[in-house]
Amino acid sequence: MTQLKAKIFEVEQGQNECVLNNLTAASLGLSIYDRVHLTLRGRQIVAIVDFSHHFIAEGEIGLFEEVAKLLDAKQGELISIESLQRPLSLDYIKKKLDNKMLSQKEIHSIISDLMAENLSSTELAAFITAIYINGLSMDETIALTNAIAQSGDMLKVDHTIVVSEHSIGGVAGDRVSMMLVPLIASLGIRIPKTAARAISSASGTSDSMEVLCPVTLTVPQIEAVVQKTNGCLVWGGAVRLASADDKLIRIRNPLHLDPKSLLLSSILAKKKAEGAQYVLIDIPVGRGAKIERIDEAKSLARDFESLGMSLGMTIKCLISDGSSPITSGIGPALEAREVLATFETNEHNMLYEKACQMLGIVLHMVRGITYQEGYNIAVAQMQSGKALQKFREIIGAQGGNPNIKSSEIEIGKLRAKIFSDERGKISHMDNKAISRICRMLGAPSDKKAGMILKVHKGQSVEVGDELAELVATSQTKLDFVLANVPKTRIFELEKIIIDLV
C-alpha cells in the first residue's frame, strides 16, 4: 500500500477531500474525483481525490481539516492510501437520471453513502437534479424519508403521546410555535420542537427563542428538558436529527431546487427523528407567501397526509392566511416580546387566535374531541395562566431566566417612524419586503433590530398616519434604510383609479 506525507490545510471543505500531485495520482491510477481509503493508526476513512499542480509535491497528500480531524493526522505523518471502487450508489443515481424507479434498498444505499462521504457534491447535485426533472414516486419518497430520518440522531421521548408541529413558512412574525409548544406541553402532551433559524426572513423560531434562553442544546440536554417540562424549543441545527437532509439542503439551496418529494421528505424525516406520532402542518397561503394558490396547498396537504400514513405518523394539515404578518413587531426580540406579552395579557391578537385554533386541531387528533372543544381548552389554558407558567418552565429548563417579563426584553433604541403620504385602505402588507427591510436594519444577527407595524390589512389610513416604526441599534443602517426604501414596497393601498391616461 502506498504511503504519502500529510500536508494539512486548516480549512473545512464541506466534504472529505484529499489533494494529490498529478504524478502521484497517475502512478496510483487515480482520476479526479475518484475515491480512496485513507488509513492512519487503524483509523480509516473514504475521501474524494482532487489534483493540484503546484502545492502538493509527489509523495505528499493534502488533507483538508475534516479529513485531518477524522484521521487524527498531524503535519508530515505518513498516510496509507488505497484506491476504492466507485460506490454502487452512483449506479443508483444514474438509474434515477435514466428515469427508472429506485428500490428501498437502493435509496438507503445512496443516503448511507452520502453520510459516509462517499458521494461528491457534484454527484449529489446530479441526483437532486434528476429528482427535480424525473420526480420520485410515493414509494420512493417513503423510502427516502425513512433513510433520511435514520441518518442522524433520534430523540428518545418515551411517552404515550408525542406531537410535533411545523409551518411551511414564509410569513413574517409567525411565532405560533412559541405559543403552541407551551400550550400543548401544559396539557401533559409531549412536544420536542426543533426549529430553524431565519434563512431569508427577519427571525426564525430559534432566533426569537434565543432572546429568552439558550437554544443550542445537545440531544441528552433536549431529552432532559422534555422529560421535565414535556416540551422544548431548540435550534435543530445544533443537533444531528435527519442529518442527511442538511447535506441535501446545502446542495438544493443554491440551485433553488425544491422538488415536492424532497420538501416532503425533508420535513417528515425531521418529525420522525423527533419521535412524533401526531404532526400538525401549517401551510400558509396567499400573496407573498411561499405557496400562493389554495389548490396547490391542498395537493401538498394530501401528499403530507398520505405519506404520513405510510410512515406511521398521523398528519393533519391546515391552510392559513399567509398574505400578511402575524405579529406587529418583526425581528427576533420584538417577536419574543410579543409572544411573552400575549401570554401575560391574553390579548386576542392573531398569534393568540392562531395558536388556540391550532391547539384545537391537535386535541381533535390526539383526544378525538371536536375542534371547538379543543379551542375552548386552549383558551382555558391561556386564561388560567398555565400556558405562561409552562412557557416559563421551558425557558428555565433550557437555561434562561424563567421570570423574565415582556417589558424587560430590550429592543433597539434608535427609531424612525414611517408615515402614510396617501389616504386609502391598506390592501396588502408584503412579507418579503418587511423581511428585507428588517434584515437591512441588522436582523436576525442583531436581535434588537426590526420594525413595529402600526396598521393592519383592511385598515383605512389618512395622509400623515403612522404606518410603522423602524427599530435599530445602528444609526448608519437606519439612515440607509430611510434613504433607500420606498414605503410602497411594504404597504399597498386600494385604488379605484389606477392611473390617468
Added chain:
Amino acid sequence: MTQLKAKIFEVEQGQNECVLNNLTAASLGLSIYDRVHLTLRGRQIVAIVDFSHHFIAEGEIGLFEEVAKLLDAKQGELISIESLQRPLSLDYIKKKLDNKMLSQKEIHSIISDLMAENLSSTELAAFITAIYINGLSMDETIALTNAIAQSGDMLKVDHTIVVSEHSIGGVAGDRVSMMLVPLIASLGIRIPKTAARAISSASGTSDSMEVLCPVTLTVPQIEAVVQKTNGCLVWGGAVRLASADDKLIRIRNPLHLDPKSLLLSSILAKKKAEGAQYVLIDIPVGRGAKIERIDEAKSLARDFESLGMSLGMTIKCLISDGSSPITSGIGPALEAREVLATFETNEHNMLYEKACQMLGIVLHMVRGITYQEGYNIAVAQMQSGKALQKFREIIGAQGGNPNIKSSEIEIGKLRAKIFSDERGKISHMDNKAISRICRMLGAPSDKKAGMILKVHKGQSVEVGDELAELVATSQTKLDFVLANVPKTRIFELEKIIIDLV
C-alpha cells in the same frame, strides 16, 4: 463596502471560492454558495462563498490559491467584499432543467459565466444532468459548440487546407494519428493535431509521442512547428483550446455522463479551435469498443456531419473495426516503437493499412480524387520514405531526436510469457482487459511497461502456444499481475460445446 482580512490557504480549489465565518456571512446577508465581488488594489474577481465554523474568525476571509493569485493578495491584507446577484445564467440552467429550449445567447452566457468562475461545480453538475436527461436540440448543440470553441485559445494556422482527425477511441494500440499526421503533412496539407493522454487505456497519442519528443508545447510553439513542418502531435491538455470543455469534462467524468450532444460539441469545439476546415472522424465499433452497434455509429456519424455543416467544417466519418487492438505492442514506448518500425519497414500491418485507407478518405475530401487514388498516394508516400522523413522533421521540430530508430526505443527489461492452456481459435481479444493489465504493470506513467500480443483474432492456437508477453520495469507489479489475472480475461477461444450438464 465591508473589508475583511485575508487568510490564504495554499491549495487550489478548482473554482474561485472564499470562506467566511458564519457570523460575517450572516451580517452580510450571504448564504452558502452565494456570489461576491472581491476587490483589492483595483483587481476585482467573482468568488463563491463557503462557510467555516472554526478556522475563519469574524472579520476574516479565507482565500484559496486561485483567488489569492488573481487578486495578488498577501496574508493579512484587507479585501473588499460585496454581495452579487446570482448570475442570469443560473436561470438559463434552470430553464434547461425545466426542459425548455435555450437560445444561442443563453448558451453563450452559461459558457461565459463558467469561464468567469461564476458557476459552482454543483450548478454545472445540474446543467450537465439536465442535458443528459432532457437533451439538446441541434440548434442548441451548434450554439454550445461555438461557445466552447471561442472559450479558449484558437490556433492560427493560415493555410489553404487545414485538416484534422479524431478517433472516438476505446481501441488498444490505436496510434493511427502518429501515422496519419506525417502522411498528411508530407503532402503539403496542414494538420495541427492536439491529442489526449490516456484516461483509462494504456497509452494515449500524447503518451506515446512523448517517448519520441516533448508534447507539452505552448500555442506559439505549436504554431511555429506547424509553420515549419505542416503538422504536429502535441498534448491538448497543455494548451487552452476550447477550455470550457475541460471544465465540463471535469464534471462529466466522475458521473460517467456522456450525453451525445456534449460528446459532439466537445470534439468539434476542439477541431474548430485547431482551425480545421476538413475533419475525419474514426468511429471504432465492435465488442469491447466504446460503441458496440453499427446503427449507433451511423447515427452518430450523421450527427457529426450535419453539425459540421452548420459549423462551417466538412466532416467525414468512417466506421472501423474496434473489436481488437491495432498494434501488437501495447503501452507508450511499445506503441511508439511499432509506429516508427512501420515507417521504417513498410510492413503491411493494421496500423499501415488503417493509416493509408484514412489518408485515402482525406484526399478524397480535400482533392476530390477517389479513395483508391488517395490510398495509392498514401502507399507511395510510405514507400518513398517521405512519410518517415516528415515524421522525423516533426519529432525534431517539437524538440526530440529526429534520428531516433525504432530499435533504440527502450522498453521494460522484465518479461513474462503467457501461454495458452487450451486449444482452439481466438474469437475475441478484449481491449478493456488489455488496458487494465498494462495499467497494472505501470502504463502509462511508466512508459516502458505494457504487453506484446503474440496472436491475432481468428488465429488457431495449441496448448502451450505463446499468447502474449508482459513487459515491466517492476518485479512486484509483474508478479502481482501474474498472480491475479486469469488469461481468459484477455483471450477468448471459440467453443463448440460450452459446457457439459
